Amino acid sequence: MKFDRQLLINFDWPLLGIVLAICLIGVINIYSTGFSLTSAKVPLYLKQLQWIIIGLFFMLIMLAVDHRILIQYAYIIHGIAILLLIFVPFYGYATHGSQRWLAFGGFSLQPSELVKLTLILSLARYFSDHGTQTLYSIKDLLTPFTILMVPFLFIVRQPDLGTALMLLIIFISMILFVGIRIKDLLIAGSSGLLLAPLAWYFLKDYQKERILTFFDPERDPLGSGYHIIQSMIAIGSGGFCGKGFLKGTQTQLKFLPEQQTDFVFSVFAEEWGFIGGVVLGMLFLSLILWGFKIAQYSRDLPGTLIAYGITIMIFLGVFINIGMVLGILPVVGIPLPFLSYGGSSVVVMMMAVGMLINISMRRFILQP
Amino acid sequence: MTGMFGRLNGHDTADFRKRFQRLFIIVLIAMTILTIRMAYLQVFKGDEYKLRSENNSVRLRKIAPLRGLIMDTNRQVIVDNQAAFDLVYVPSRVVDIQGIIEKVEAFYEKRGLSLNNDSQLTGKTRPFVPVRLEKNITMSKLAFVETHALDLPGVVVEVAPVRKYSGGEMMSHVIGYTGEISKEELEKREDDELGPGDIIGKSGMEKFLDEYLAGKSGAEQVEVNVTGKVVKALGHIAPLAGHNVVLTIDMEIQKAAWEALAGKRGSAVVIDPRDGSILALVSTPSFDPNLFNSGISKRDWDRLSKDPLYPMENRAVSGQYPPGSTYKVVVAATALAEGLITPDTRFFCNGSFELGNRSYRCWQRHGHGWVNLHRALVESCDVYFYNLGKMIGVDKLAEYARSFGFGELSGIDLPREKPGLIPTKAWKLSKRKEPWQVGETIPVSIGQGFNLVTPVQLANAFSVLANGGVLWRPRIIKQIEAVDGRIVKTFPPEKKRVLPLSPEQIEMIRQGLWGVVNEKGGTGGALRRPEADVAGKTGTSQVVGLPQDEAARRKKILTRRFKDHALFACFAPYKHPEIAVAVIVEHAGGGGAVAAPVARRIVDAYFHLKTGRAAAKAPVAQNTANERGGQ
Numbered sequence: 001m002k003f004d005r006q007l008l009i010n011f012d013w014p015l016l017g018i019v020l021a022i023c024l025i026g027v028i029n030i031y032s033t034g035f036s037l038t039s040a041k042v043p044l045y046l047k048q049l050q051w052i053i054i055g056l057f058f059m060l061i062m063l064a065v066d067h068r069i070l071i072q073y074a075y076i077i078h079g080i081a082i083l084l085l086i087f088v089p090f091y092g093y094a095t096h097g098s099q100r101w102l103a104f105g106g107f108s109l110q111p112s113e114l115v116k117l118t119l120i121l122s123l124a125r126y127f128s129d130h131g132t133q134t135l136y137s138i139k140d141l142l143t144p145f146t147i148l149m150v151p152f153l154f155i156v157r158q159p160d161l162g163t164a165l166m167l168l169i170i171f172i173s174m175i176l177f178v179g180i181r182i183k184d185l186l187i188a189g190s191s192g193l194l195l196a197p198l199a200w201y202f203l204k205d206y207q208k209e210r211i212l213t214f215f216d217p218e219r220d221p222l223g224s225g226y227h228i229i230q231s232m233i234a235i236g237s238g239g240f241c242g243k244g245f246l247k248g249t250q251t252q253l254k255f256l257p258e259q260q261t262d263f264v265f266s267v268f269a270e271e272w273g274f275i276g277g278v279v280l281g282m283l284f285l286s287l288i289l290w291g292f293k294i295a296q297y298s299r300d301l302p303g304t305l306i307a308y309g310i311t312i313m314i315f316l317g318v319f320i321n322i323g324m325v326l327g328i329l330p331v332v333g334i335p336l337p338f339l340s341y342g343g344s345s346v347v348v349m350m351m352a353v354g355m356l357i358n359i360s361m362r363r364f365i366l367q368p
Numbered sequence: 369m370t371g372m373f374g375r376l377n378g379h380d381t382a383d384f385r386k387r388f389q390r391l392f393i394i395v396l397i398a399m400t401i402l403t404i405r406m407a408y409l410q411v412f413k414g415d416e417y418k419l420r421s422e423n424n425s426v427r428l429r430k431i432a433p434l435r436g437l438i439m440d441t442n443r444q445v446i447v448d449n450q451a452a453f454d455l456v457y458v459p460s461r462v463v464d465i466q467g468i469i470e471k472v473e474a475f476y477e478k479r480g481l482s483l484n485n486d487s488q489l490t491g492k493t494r495p496f497v498p499v500r501l502e503k504n505i506t507m508s509k510l511a512f513v514e515t516h517a518l519d520l521p522g523v524v525v526e527v528a529p530v531r532k533y534s535g536g537e538m539m540s541h542v543i544g545y546t547g548e549i550s551k552e553e554l555e556k557r558e559d560d561e562l563g564p565g566d567i568i569g570k571s572g573m574e575k576f577l578d579e580y581l582a583g584k585s586g587a588e589q590v591e592v593n594v595t596g597k598v599v600k601a602l603g604h605i606a607p608l609a610g611h612n613v614v615l616t617i618d619m620e621i622q623k624a625a626w627e628a629l630a631g632k633r634g635s636a637v638v639i640d641p642r643d644g645s646i647l648a649l650v651s652t653p654s655f656d657p658n659l660f661n662s663g664i665s666k667r668d669w670d671r672l673s674k675d676p677l678y679p680m681e682n683r684a685v686s687g688q689y690p691p692g693s694t695y696k697v698v699v700a701a702t703a704l705a706e707g708l709i710t711p712d713t714r715f716f717c718n719g720s721f722e723l724g725n726r727s728y729r730c731w732q733r734h735g736h737g738w739v740n741l742h743r744a745l746v747e748s749c750d751v752y753f754y755n756l757g758k759m760i761g762v763d764k765l766a767e768y769a770r771s772f773g774f775g776e777l778s779g780i781d782l783p784r785e786k787p788g789l790i791p792t793k794a795w796k797l798s799k800r801k802e803p804w805q806v807g808e809t810i811p812v813s814i815g816q817g818f819n820l821v822t823p824v825q826l827a828n829a830f831s832v833l834a835n836g837g838v839l840w841r842p843r844i845i846k847q848i849e850a851v852d853g854r855i856v857k858t859f860p861p862e863k864k865r866v867l868p869l870s871p872e873q874i875e876m877i878r879q880g881l882w883g884v885v886n887e888k889g890g891t892g893g894a895l896r897r898p899e900a901d902v903a904g905k906t907g908t909s910q911v912v913g914l915p916q917d918e919a920a921r922r923k924k925i926l927t928r929r930f931k932d933h934a935l936f937a938c939f940a941p942y943k944h945p946e947i948a949v950a951v952i953v954e955h956a957g958g959g960g961a962v963a964a965p966v967a968r969r970i971v972d973a974y975f976h977l978k979t980g981r982a983a984a985k986a987p988v989a990q991n992t993a994n995e996r997g998g999q
Binding site: 132177232233234235236237238239240269273274277278281284285288289292295296304315319322323326327328 | 384385387388391392395396398399401402403405406407409410411413414415416417418420421
């Protein structure tokens with residue numbers, strides 16, 4: 001590695017700094033949710049910290065591998081992730097009524113999280129092979145569509161509506177970025193809308209309920225609506241300055257459901273108020289804009305596409321999750337990147353950041 | 369930022385520049401939307417939401433479900449629910465709780481009432497979770513608190529269902545009781561269905577069938593005003609009532625057995641030998657399960673748990689006693705099955721039996737003379753059975769004892785059952801690290817020595833003789849039903865084993881047992897009824913080895929602690945038995961004198977009840993009556 005020194009000089013410290021700051025806020029926040037739990041064996045915040053450290057290790061691996069090698073093996077990696085996904089119904093265990101987890105010895109993996117990343121890699125591979133000089137037609141997009149649909153269908157079956165939706169939006173974002181003919185876009189869009197009622201038929205009852213509740217939260221104040229009402233009370237009652245660390249009554253009294261996962265932002269906003277929310281928002285905003293800069297100034301097209309995909313993934317996670325807890329988007333069960341508790345999510349996000357840094361620090365390197 | 373990213377090499381990103389510019393705008397718009405929404409909720413409507421959260425105007429309250437009913441075999445309700453009123457306070461609304469308590473006490477005092485508060489108020493409380501001041505308050509207290517609500521801010525009355533045990537002490541060992549879930553129990557549970565303050569079954573059926581009886585909590589979301597009154601119900605999930613349980617117990621027989629044992633210490637078990645159904649299961653002394661409803665007071669708990677007579681113990685399944693002479697049926701069965709004796713084999717009893725340099729007494733000091741199997745059972749001759757025991761050996765005897773269900777858990781669906789003890793050579797070697805002495809087989813063959821049985825095992829063993837050789841698993845639950853009557857689970861009779869004896873051999877023993885009650889010189893004369901339909905066996909089990917010396921023996925017998933246990937086991941009617949009964953009275957003396965009269969009252973009650981019920985049923989359901997009697 002003769003470029004080692006130069007790589008170190010070009011290492012993207014600001015990006016790592018922003019990510020670690022967000023992670024730290026996450027751990028502190030999870031500490032607060034677990035504060036009122038007296039009987040937990042290992043505190044959740046320590047577990048989250050442990051996941052972040054494991055994530056940093058994976059990030060290091062990602063740094064060592066040139067992204068062009070990842071692109072080279074993108075389809076194979078995607079295939080492996082899909083295989084893991086297929087194994088979920090056989091070896092997975094169910095939480096909250098759906099099977100999403102694969103257990104490996106001590107820790108469990110959620111292959112659907114990994115698939116987000118491998119989908120981005122595969123699409124980047126396909127589009128860098130085919131260039132971005134001309135606009136794509138529907139016919140050209142059949143291969144990328146297959147790359148999406150195989151894991152998508154398996155994830156819908158689990159059922160994990162949130163992640164499936166995420167894959168779909170990442171796919172659409174990638175296509176819009178590389179460019180599609182307006183006519184073809186309209187055809188694809190309208191046929192998608194026509195197929196939507198069919199998709200409704202395949203949704204589980206609780207998923208239909210969640211979508212209906214979004215349009216009318218008071219419809220089921222103790223079921224899905226309860227989540228959103230309590231979340232809005234939590235956030236709203238935080239006020240401008242917040243109630244203070246460990247003082248969020250909605251959180252500490254467990255009025256707020258799924259505090260450590262999907263509604264983790266409500267906990268934060270209740271205790272840290274509007275000011276805290278804006279600070280966190282600024283951190284996310286700088287992370288996202290930084291990511292797009294990396295994409296824009298990447299040395300090669302695959303780098304641009306990967307960095308774009310990853311940043312879009314982070315952006316969508318942030319926007320959908322916070323929009324959801326603020327009551328402006330339906331409750332679809334998408335974790336807040338870096339803040340929500342969850343091993344697979346944290347590790348995959350750290351790997352993604354590793355790729356970003358990788359692309360960022362190699363942009364000055366001359367092609368060998 | 370762009371300066372920092374000055375492009376040095378790589379592919380041309382100029383064609384992307386526009387796309388990224390658009391992207392920046394989209395992201396900025398999205399983040400702005402979120403910020404505006406956040407500002408709307410937190411700044412614009414912040415005060416409103418703060419009020420809703422700080423007053424906790426919206427409260428999610430758990431609604432306790434109704435536990436399932438427990439009924440006897442005739443569907444008579446033994447355990448029901450009733451409303452109880454708890455006095456609680458909401459910490460967030462009470463500034464000075466000590467002051468409020470004093471106020472309540474002062475109010476009570478005016479009426480001559482007092483506050484029963486055992487719980488510690490100093491413990492950690494959560495501001496909005498109600499804390500109980502007093503459980504299960506009386507109507508007069510309820511009326512009082514309600515009328516003075518304004519003087520007692522933050523103090524509220526909550527309604528919760530509690531168990532009503534109409535069986536009282538009589539049924540407490542079968543039914544058990546309920547109580548608040550303990551911290552340990554809460555930690556053991558995997559699900560988070562239950563929280564502190566929830567009620568679970570703590571013993572007996574309440575514990576064993578808790579998953580069926582418990583039901584599912586409902587929830588209620590309400591908006592409350594400053595005084596804690598509900599002003600608006602926002603939502604409601606109805607609780608799910610638990611399943612109902614039908615037992616095999618017959619309350620009338622249970623009651624007869626309870627009354628027959630009144631004032632005594634011991635246990636009585638009545639089994640239907642045709643399918644192993646438990647008709648009555650009594651253990652005395654007992655306790656009142658209703659005491660646990662209001663969260664048992666420390667005083668009551670101490671009284672119960674420190675009582676030297678152990679009222680909380682279910683003697684029917686946990687009490688282990690030497691079986692005494694009732695065990696002779698096992699010895700007789702073994703000798704017959706192994707072909708060691710015929711009914712005509714005779715032994716001479718001169719009042720004692722010599723083995724090596726030791727002498728073993730017969731209870732009849734003057735001896736029984738020449739006795740065959742029938743006389744030996746009728747007069748309970750010890751020497752006859754010493755002879756059999758010596759011929760059989762302890763291990764063979766243990767083998768047959770197991771076919772009667774001794775020495776192992778009967779499998780009855782009640783907690784804390786004990787297996788009793790049937791000694792073998794291997795057992796002694798492993799437990800006592802000593803080889804078995806031949807001399808030890810001698811007391812074992814009359815049910816003394818190491819032998820231990822539980823009342824339920826004894827009743828079940830006699831049920832084996834009654835039904836011609838089938839060992840059933842004692843069955844105490846008939847079925848579990850949903851509230852709408854749908855049957856959730858049935859508990860069919862379960863055959864465990866068949867006694868390896870020919871019907872003729874079983875009949876020989878049965879005849880002997882009939883003689884015990886109905887022949888001259890029999891030890892069970894107390895059960896002699898005009899119908900001459902009872903067959904049974906007395907037993908007297910020595911609590912400690914009594915000195916051979918007559919004077920010392922007398923002296924020791926007088927102290928109650930060393931007095932023998934009285935046993936009686938029987939079945940009736942002799943020809944087609946419908947009940948098998950075992951009675952054990954602790955430290956009471958001889959089985960014939962003490963336990964047999966208890967059994968008599970139970971048997972009498974059963975047949976009295978049967979004729980009564982047949983008469984009542986006759987016009988409508990002649991067929992079923994015939995069927996029952998004709999088996």
